[in-house]
Amino acid sequence: MDPFDGVLPFGERPALILVDLMRAYFEPDADLYVGSRDCLLAAARVLAAARTAGVPVLHTRVAHSRDGADGGLFYRKATPLRRLHGPLGALMPEVAPAGDEVVIVKQYASAFFGTTLASTLTALRVDTLVITGVSTSGCVRASAVDAVQHGFVPIVVRQAVGDRSAGPHEASLHDIQAKYGEVWEEQAVLERLRESGPAS
Template structure:
């Protein structure tokens, strides 16, 4: 019978699960923490209070340091609702229409006007968007991925981020899913193959080692 320890041993022997380097200018990507995912009043939503509040804590520190912050939301226009292949598989997602409350970023994260918003129609924050170009222009050398769902858009974003050459950190406190099984399975898989799944406190400690920026110096003067 396969056990968690034996599975981890198999992956370790195959050379997976090594730790990634951490750069001097990480960007935080908040994937789809919109009301359509975080508000249980909607069929697509779930109670993600803990991860949302943990992400707010992370954002507070990132903002103090003047680090790049990116939000993503899924939003469809009427033409896309009737034609996209993904919506034939995941029909509930068709409710995420442009202009609706479902696509608004959860107010507990207090997105700022100067923070980049990626509007996407696929799982990955990179697919069909200018996110890679934005991260390059912002000077990011590492990405910290939070949001929803762990097994869907978070995972897809993490996979694409590492394929674009970014070391990736996933704070487990800051990601959420609709069910624990897919959540845990995908945390394991991402940690073995694509990035480091760590605790939020680890990420905050890492941010504490970064050089003080002009923005931080002015804020604490």
């Protein structure tokens, strides 16, 4: 019997976060290319459902100073980050933020580390964070771990996250489901968002 059998319920006040859906992950010649646009298109469908339901939507993107000083050791270690200064750092048009949607600019893997995300979600009285984006083994996993540590239920949308290879992708989803949050199928998330009203 699997000892990791706990379940976190989808709450009453969800928010959606789209993690780092930047050109660097979807340009075939880029170092960070995830291999297809499937997760991007799934994230766009979840985004449309969240907007229709009036669920709060937040986006993240990575941006560093030109010398990378604000990225510290992470910037030194993860050398593809240096290519995000130009067009590859732009968010994809399929999931472009609307005028009233928060865009969190981050320097590290987690959407929570060194940002206002936790205080923003708390102010909105959010209890559940629906997570889409890239990469599954990096920024998605780090954000899911920090979400539960900040008291938000992480719901990772399986079809709406992606990685550069299947091994780390599947291992990370398995690990998140076992210890940190819940991994839901896209259709189930869409149905749940349709039942959600605006967080007021």
